[in-house]
Amino acid sequence: MDADEADRRQREIAELQARLDALKGETKPAKTPHQRAGVGCAVVLAVLVLVILVAGLSTCAGDDASNAKQSGTSEVQTPPAPANQAALSRPAIEIPPELASRCDIAECPAGTIVVTAPAKDGAFFACRSEALSDYTNFVLGLVAMQKELTGSMPNIDPETGEPAYQEQTRQMLNELRSKAGVTTFDQAVAMCARGPHRQKVTVMNFEKGRTSTWVGQGKSGASYWVPTNELELPRQRR
Numbered sequence: 001m002d003a004d005e006a007d008r009r010q011r012e013i014a015e016l017q018a019r020l021d022a023l024k025g026e027t028k029p030a031k032t033p034h035q036r037a038g039v040g041c042a043v044v045l046a047v048l049v050l051v052i053l054v055a056g057l058s059t060c061a062g063d064d065a066s067n068a069k070q071s072g073t074s075e076v077q078t079p080p081a082p083a084n085q086a087a088l089s090r091p092a093i094e095i096p097p098e099l100a101s102r103c104d105i106a107e108c109p110a111g112t113i114v115v116t117a118p119a120k121d122g123a124f125f126a127c128r129s130e131a132l133s134d135y136t137n138f139v140l141g142l143v144a145m146q147k148e149l150t151g152s153m154p155n156i157d158p159e160t161g162e163p164a165y166q167e168q169t170r171q172m173l174n175e176l177r178s179k180a181g182v183t184t185f186d187q188a189v190a191m192c193a194r195g196p197h198r199q200k201v202t203v204m205n206f207e208k209g210r211t212s213t214w215v216g217q218g219k220s221g222a223s224y225w226v227p228t229n230e231l232e233l234p235r236q237r238r
Contacts, residue, residue: 103213103231108203114215114231116199126224127192133212133225135180136188139163139173161185195226203231 099105108114118124123140127133142163146154154163161184162173182188201215204223213231216223 101233101235102229103203103206103233104229106233107206107208108213108231108233109206110203112203112206113200113234114203115234116196116201116226116230117232118195118197118230122230124195124227124230125189125192126195126226127188127212128224129180130210130212130214130225131176131179131181132188132191133227135176135182136185136192137212137227138176139185142169159184193224195230200234201226201231 095105102117103114116124122144125133125136125140127136139162142165143154146152146163154165156162157164160173160177162177165173177183177185177188180188182191199217201217204214204216206213210228212225213228214223214225215231
């Protein structure tokens with residue numbers, strides 16, 4: 001109940017109390033039985049109205065207090081869940097053993113002996129620069145992914161020799177081609193070679209998160225950039 005309603009009821013109670021006091025103070029003699037009965041009825045009626053108003057005022061005040069108490073209790077019983085509760089309840093993701101040794105997951109610092117390990121029947125390009133490796137192997141990955149998902153090869157853009165994709169993929173291809181300093185995919189492939197399978201190489205420069213890594217090839221002294229995810233640490237024999 002708001003303050004205005006409480007004030008109004010308080011004034012009504014005060015007025016009735018004043019009337020009741022006035023009725024009680026009347027001491028005129030020689031009242032007939034009917035007059036005395038009328039006064040008595042008026043007094044009883046005033047008392048009843050007064051009791052009803054007081055009870056109503058107390059009930060409203062009690063309801064407000066009860067509502068406030070219930071509201072406070074509800075907040076205590078149902079606290080907001082922590083923002084990271086869902087994350088804490090999720091099980092940790094386990095990396096399959098065959099992937100844990102890959103250099104895009106494991107640490108392969110400079111000087112580490114690693115092995116080129118593309119997937120079975122897989123292919124990758126070994127290039128003279130990081131930008132050429134990023135570009136040619138990205139195109140190769142797009143073609144392989146569509147072949148695996150749809151069973152068919154993508155359309156080829158006659159101007160660039162790349163898969164004819166649109167929007168974001170097209171923008172990514174344009175950016176990678178520009179960084180590689182070429183105008184067509186065929187031009188970029190001519191500057192690279194097919195990457196060797198199961199070849200031991202030495203990491204020359206490693207930075208976590210890079211798409212390509214620079215490696216050197218043993219006695220020949222050749223060095224080139226290859227996809228980081230095609231390199232892995234030698235597996236320990238059991």
